[in-house]
Amino acid sequence: MKPIWTTGLALLVGAWSPWVSAQTLAERNAELLRQIEEVHKLAPAQMDKIRALFAGSRIIGQGNPAITQHPVTSEQCEVKLRQQGVAYANPRFERICGAKYMAPLYDPATQKPEDATACIDQFEFPDIPCAYPVVWVKAQEAAEICAAEGKRMCDANEWEDACEGRTEPADYRFDLAAGVSPEVAIHAMRLAHNRAHADDKRWSYGPAYERGICATGSFKNEGCNGGSWTQCGSNTYPAGDFPACRSPLEVYDLNGNAAEHMNLPLNPAQMSSRGSATLGYTEMKGSWFIFDTYRAHEDWCRWRAPFWHGTRVMDPHSHANYHLGFRCCNSLSAKSSGERSAGTPMLAGAAFINATSAEQPLSAARRLMSLAPGQAGP
Secondary structure (H helix, E strand, O other): OOOOOOOOHHHOOOOOOHHHHOOOHHHHHHHHHHHHHHHHOOOHHHHHHHHHHHHOOOOOEOOOOOOOOOOOOHHHHHHHHHHHOOOOOOHHHHHHHOOOOEEEOOOOOOOOHHHOOEEEEOOOOOOOOOOOOOEOOOHHHHHHHHHHOOOEEOEHHHHHHHHHOOOOOOOOOHHHHOOOOHHHHHHHHHHHHHHHHHHHOOEOOEOOOOOOOOEOOOOOOOOOOOOOOOOOOOOOOOOOOOOOOEOOOOOEOOOEOOEEEEEEOOOHHHOHHHOOOOOOEEEEEOOOOOOOOOOOOOOOOOOOOOOOOOOEOOOOOOOOOOOEEEOEEEEEOOOOOOOEEOOOOOOOOOOOOOOOHHHOOOOHHHHHOOOOEOEOOO
């Protein structure tokens, strides 16, 4: 059986060893970017955009190399999956989605994968089995990286569909956003959504929370105050190291490893799935690598989080943290599955509620919540 990816040990990233710990962030990112280019077959222009986004940040990457301690190396992950006979390559999905390591979003009760109109990354970015998630990434940077790949940031409901294992009509209560501030709208919409789904909770892997099934058994550095680059290691596992942490749609690591940026629209014109470039507000999805010992919040599939560190997705001061990453979606062309597009054209007219109130700027107090590393958090 061939390795999950075949770029060779020289491109294995993030293994905790004296050699890796001596590397700078720039050196580790250079290896990561070479791996992304080779595995995802991105064009030079796409890689130029992604490299520029990485170069524009002093922290984006797979964690601070000086303090991050991954509990499993990438090499150990490869060996484990090979011994278990686990292979994540899926030619059928690749034909449908037009990209490697993506899964179609559909309802298995009434549809087949080819009926999907969108796909989602099977793993957290860089969406490569046995690579560590990219963290310390702002929501704006995540959206721009997805766009550079020819994908887009997922809407919150798409992540929820992937986790639940079936698509449902998006249930955003846009009516609750009319005439009120974004903070009030998001709070009201969240409460309504969570109440609607409270009786049918499930996790990506089943109907009840289980310890040890996902990447949730790592540790938090002593002295980590929740948002410090120098004190909080991104002690994540390699992507896909827990094959049973899988949704019915074959999407992995939705629970555990890294939490994920998603787009929360306050009106239809902010929906990524409808082609929005301006997007809505930040939504944190999933849980993180110590969740078995520190369950700081809920993490069932359709649970929506409070407006923690909230901003517009495209705010240059959107939040970044040591346990916060992302994954991307794409929209499939109506003409043929597998033809990627940034999204379908946005519908106009009466289908949209008035967006004026939902476009109000955040209050100064709320913007102060979106701080650089050093801010307290989980």
